Amino acid sequence: MIDAIGRTVCSRLWEKTAMHLLLAAAAAALTTPYDSELLLACSAPLGQQPERANLSIIEDMASDEELGRLRVIVKGTDHFMLIYSDAGSERIARARAACLGEQIAAVARIVGDARQGAEWHSVVFTQDQDYIPPRIEGQAVRWPIHVQPDGELDAANHEMVVGTMPHEQVHDWQGRNGTRLPRWVSEGHAFWVSSKIAPLLDPIVAAHAAADGMARLAAVDEEIDLASWGSVRPRREAILRQVSPEDRARMETDPLFTPPGPFTFTQDDFELDMSNEVANYAAAEEAFRRLEARYGQAAVHAWMEQLTASGGTITHSAVMTSLEEHFGDNATDLLTAR
Ligand SMILES: [Zn+2]
Secondary structure, rough: EEOOOOEEEEHHHHHHHHHHHHHHHHHHHHHOOHHHHHHHHOOOOOOOOOOOOOOEEEEEOHHHOOEEEEEEEHHHHOOEEEEEEEEHHHHHHHHHHHHHHHHHHHHHHHHOOOOOOOEOOEEEEOOOOOOOOOOOOOOOOEEEEEOOOOOOOOHHHHHHHHHHHHHHHHHHHHHHOOEOOOOOHHHHHHHHHHHOOHHHOOOHHHHEEEEEEEEHHHHHOOOHHHHHHHEEEOOOHHHHHHHHHHHHHHHHOOOOOOOOOOOOHHHEEEEEEEOOOOHHHHHHHHHHHHHHHHHHHHHHHHHHHHHHOOEEEEEEEHOOOOOOOHHHOHHHHHOOOO
16 A cells, blocks of 8 residues: 555564665664654643643634634744534544644745745645545645544554645645746655654654665665656557667666657557655655755755745756756766665
8 A cells, every 4th residue: 555655554564674664764863852742742632732832732713614724833833723513523634733833833944934924835634534625726735634433543543643734735745836847846844854853753663664765665676767756658668679789788888868859659659657665765865865964954944945946947958957057967877766
């Protein structure tokens, strides 16, 4: 089963090979300064509504549906998010409101978000397992979190709160001006930023997720090519049949080489490249870690701020040009990182 951000849940591979990676990731996570109150806020039992000094949590009038609504506001910046719940989910919504509010505060702080009053993605706690959130033009995206009949979260939905939501809030920031990024940039950045937050919310879940990604990256047996991840591309055979013998020989020895076209293709020549899907997520995050190691965290944030400052689609080649301008290095080696 693939979850909302593409990680494979219940991985056999994990059980077989990754225990040492879990221990390594847990050790790494231990260097993160803990905030024990925040840990408690992300695991509070039903009936509690944890308070945080930097947050206001207020009742909000829900204008539609039969859902209750809390508004969680970050003091100082007035950033906020809405937390919807049906009747059977109200207690868990209250118990996790501070945990969710801390996530938007943390993402904004880490990326250097200078906005005031920004609305972030919403969540809907619901016992309706078939619930599909409405997509309403001009309203924040709503992420469903499924609640058990007893009002609690199962493991997958707990992970949705402490693992997936910080990641999705990073995507929300990336798109604040309507920017569309190449997949490796949006996913790598979202994992890289959220990996700095998730260990503060639930270190065990975060260590498992980190180890799972590392194990999958280590186990991948094909070339990682982030440049073309997520694009629809013609099958390699369709190009091979149209190139010179010299180019064919080079394509066979260099999996990243494609000679310039033009080529003609039929419908059958195209594939949506889903191979290495999970390893690509890990490789994309690794690319950002290497950028950070090379140039420092602040420089990577400044680059992403600039890259997402204007709306529209940013092509892969525009990203490479921007890397070159920003760092004096187009960092192509990052795209095949493993
Ligand atoms: Zn994502």
